[in-house]
Amino acid sequence: MRKWSVLFLLLGIYVLTTAFVVVGHRGDPLNAPEETFQSIDSAFTHGANYVELDVHVSQDNVLVVSHDRDLYRVTNTHAIVSEHPFAELQKLHQANGEPIHSLDEVFAHFQSNPKAKFLIETKKTKHGNPKNMEALLVALIQKYHMENRVMVHSFSYESLAEMKKLMPAIPRIFIAGSLGRLNFERFTVTTGVNISSEIVTPQLVNQLHYIGQKVYVWDEMTEKQKHWDSVVNLPIDGVVTNYPEVGHEYQQLKGEADLKTISDDVAVVSDRPIATYENPYALVPNQHTATPGITLHATQYVAMKGRAFYQVGENTFVDADYVNPETLCPNLVPFVDAKVQLRAHQSSAVGYNSPTHPQNKTGSLRPNRQYTIDAIKVVNSSVWVKTDRGWVNTASLLLTLPSARPTQFTTQLSAYFGEKAADRIALLNLAALVPGSQLIKPAAIVSQSGPFATVTPGTITAQSIKKERTS
Template structure:
């Protein structure tokens, strides 16, 4: 009998410890704990960002990826912004073009050259879609072959062009290589009506304090004060944005290596606060004790990059305010916002 009792206790102990952990997590950083902070700056809660577009389903940072993300109902279209040799703002993640284009075929002697050494006309000679078909054969489509690198202006057209009105979540990628890129981004967004004085319609919409969760049939982030968010691993770049467009929410990106470089998690948060920014940590850091520290400083937190539904559940339980995801379809489904589960219908709608 004693042995049986001991075995029962041993078997029950992990369950008890897990229950205690989640109770501790709930008390420290319950789901929804950052809702008010998000609404104060006009950002939807929870915010679902299509990381490089619907990049798990289509070639990242290309027209089909962003069209698909928009039609699915993403809150934000996220993009990495760089600049060509002749000054055109483009959406591209990597420093060079070897991973996501056929540059080795078109410019074999320049395959590892950085993007800023190419003119926009040169970049338009590249195929930015075929690599995806080879890497992700389960999602390959003939229509992806030959898709082009996208400009920021074209991304704005996509955000403005559908029934859903997502916001823009823009990262300055290696901004030290592109002096003045922050002003160029702000100037373009201002010229296109994304920054500056609110229209009467936007003021009316904002006064309703509606979020996509309040109106699940339509994304309307474009009409909210937080329609544009800028992000960067560079505090200097965020400081420039603060000077140029103080009304635009800023997010300081960081990972575990940043914490190690700066000495502590608190030091990273102080760096973010120094440029009046919010937090964009790696998903590996999405523990409730970190989320609680972020919220206690009046900052919202958006974690990257979360692609599995169990991860979304866990991070949501730990109080996250939003996530970046390559699989915006999975995120929308988890949060009960996916209008149609048949992805083929969305591909047909965007003509891809």
């Protein structure tokens, strides 16, 4: 039997999907007593796809729905399930007045609701008892025709092996609270792994996917709602949670997103650091920011609802509006804080909320005014600049270059700054900075009488500048 450590040597790529299953842990235990009809109904009402239930075997071979073998915690009466017939156990009631239920009763109650699905945990002793639990479970699944509505998970490898023997098509998920419990022998009988939130990592999820295992994440009853802010970033198949409503909300948000796995070096082009987020779905802010001009490695692109984000670290996302390929940044950074104005005969230019998703207008640029560039974004073949009026496509703008050479400048402007200040062209076409442009091209004629030089279209070189000035 090979050790778990061998698994970490496996390299592979898992196709990223946005869908994950929400499993209500014992129903909706924060809003109703656990594993009661009320709790189960609440979980489904709030968007759970499955409800997780635990089962023990009574003295008379009835599968009893309970997490604990002793019912004291939920009924305030000591009663070991295996030491009593179900008729006696059913006389005990939970805080909402419901009696202890059998799994037979649960399946009968929800049989007519095809959306009611269950994840059943088989509770076994360390010696593998009771031995007949799996046969009893299979009999109930077949009795109520729940073959496509039940998954099974367990801490017991033997229990899952027996389920595979009795019902090979049923999903079988091994529960792991530590890495030491995972090995290749387990994977011969399982179709998935339910991992404690304490040990789950993106790398572990990808490695388990690579060997064909679905990955679920579970937490204790002490689970904190904030934990969802990071769990949602994992490429998991499902979550067993005490917060089915929160899980459903994140499920919808992530389901509406377009996720792409990438491997790109990028950088922020802005006049100030920008906020980062723990996840892009609920825009949960991080405490740190992304500094302009610093290379970041992006591993995921997330687009949704008119916004887009790059993942640039574990649980760290930045607004894609401010991010450009690292190779373009030397050409763009020098123009942050520069000025732009409308082209001649242009009456206005619309500012938008976003250059990547220009849907909402935020203002407009007017003639005979200059606007400061706060940030720059290259989108396909267009260059956009952020001003106090919003994001504006530079196709309608001219750039006023600084009088002094910037600390960082593009080699395409070397000839420009090599000339005397009096010989320099004042206004340029910023859109020429997009990929594929070999030289910066000067703008069209502005005005002979204006404060800016008259320019004939052409490429900027020292010779063309002198020729233009002497003609």
